Amino acid sequence: MEFTETVFNRHATRHFTNQQLGQEQLISIINVAKQAPSWANDQPWKVVIATGKTLDKIKESHFNASNHNLPAHSAISPLHRTAMGLQGQKNAANQSKRLASFLGAQEKQVIDNSAHLFNAAAIVYLLVPKETSFWSAYDLGAFGQTLMLAAKDQRIDSMPAFEFVKYPNNLYSILKVNDDYQFAIGIGLGYQDKDALINHFRSTRMDPTEFLTIRN
Ligand SMILES: Cc1cc2nc3c(=O)[nH]c(=O)nc-3n(C[C@H](O)[C@H](O)[C@H](O)COP(=O)(O)O)c2cc1C
Known part of the structure; x- marks a missing residue:
């Protein structure tokens, strides 16, 4: 492609x-x-991929936690809307409104499906050492986006989600990960279900005039 x-x-x-x-x-x-x-080429990432029976166990344990409304305990706290800058709040509000109007009555179905981890065929967990810095988070973002583009290049679809790392306690035991590392983000991989309405939703982006300054 x-x-x-x-x-x-x-x-x-x-x-x-x-x-x-x-x-x-x-x-x-x-x-x-x-x-x-990555910073100084330190390649701070550790990658653990769950598929098959291991992924089935993760899905089951995630669904149970979600079903019991257990509070998320991700290593990186989810960012509350009010903690975003004004530009972020405006974009996030616009996204929620567009999504709700696109999905209509199907919105609940989509929320329910996230408790099933979007039915991903594989989940790629990106981890960094517990003692980490903003620079490693930057590096991990670059790794994640390159991964999603590499997948798409092979006609494989992807889903970056906080949802995957919401309950890390279960992940440490099922994936046998050393607790020197923390789960930063998960990326689901697989093939999109073209019959699912949600997969036809497209998010918008600001025009560069809204965020770009070039000074000569
Ligand atoms: C770090 C990160 C965490 C995300 N977590 C979730 C999530 O938990 N649930 C969800 O539905 N979407 C999640 N998303 C997806 C974003 O909502 C999505 O990437 C954004 O709306 C832009 O849409 P696009 O990826 O289709 O271009 C996440 C994206 C990122 C980068």
């Missing part, structure tokens, strides 16, 4: 089909993602 087409075709996929992904596909995506730049 041509690069710009890949960038514009990627979108948050909130409903995947049951089609699975092979290990070779996952490894080839990671081999592209690892080309992301």
Whole structure:
């Protein structure tokens, strides 16, 4: 796929089909993602991918926690709307309004499906050491976006979500991860269900005139 087409075709996929992904596909995506730049080339990431029976266990435990309305205890606190700058608050409010009007009565179904982790075929967890800095978060963002574009280049869809790392206690035990590391974000992979209305939603972006300054 041509690069710009890949960038514009990627979108948050909130409903995947049951089609699975092979290990070779996952490894080839990671081999592209690892080309992301990082501070002093320290490559602060650790990557754990859950598929198959391991993912089934995660989905079950996540659904139970969600169903009991357990409070999220992610390593990185979710950002409350009021903690965003004015520009962020305006964009987030616009997104919520557009999404609600696009989905209508189907909004609840979409929320319910997130408790099932969007039916992702694989979840890529990105971790960083517990003692970390803003720079490592920057590096991880670069890794994540490169990963999602590499996936799209192979016609594989993706979903970056806080939802995946909301209940890390379960993840440490199921994935046997050392607690020197923290779960920063999860990226779901798989093939989008084209019959699901939510997958036809497209978020908007500000025009550069709203955020860009070029000074000569
Ligand atoms: C760090 C991060 C966390 C996110 N968490 C969630 C989430 O928990 N649930 C969700 O539905 N979308 C989540 N999203 C998806 C964003 O809402 C989405 O990327 C944004 O609206 C832009 O839409 P697009 O990805 O389709 O271009 C998350 C995105 C990022 C980058």
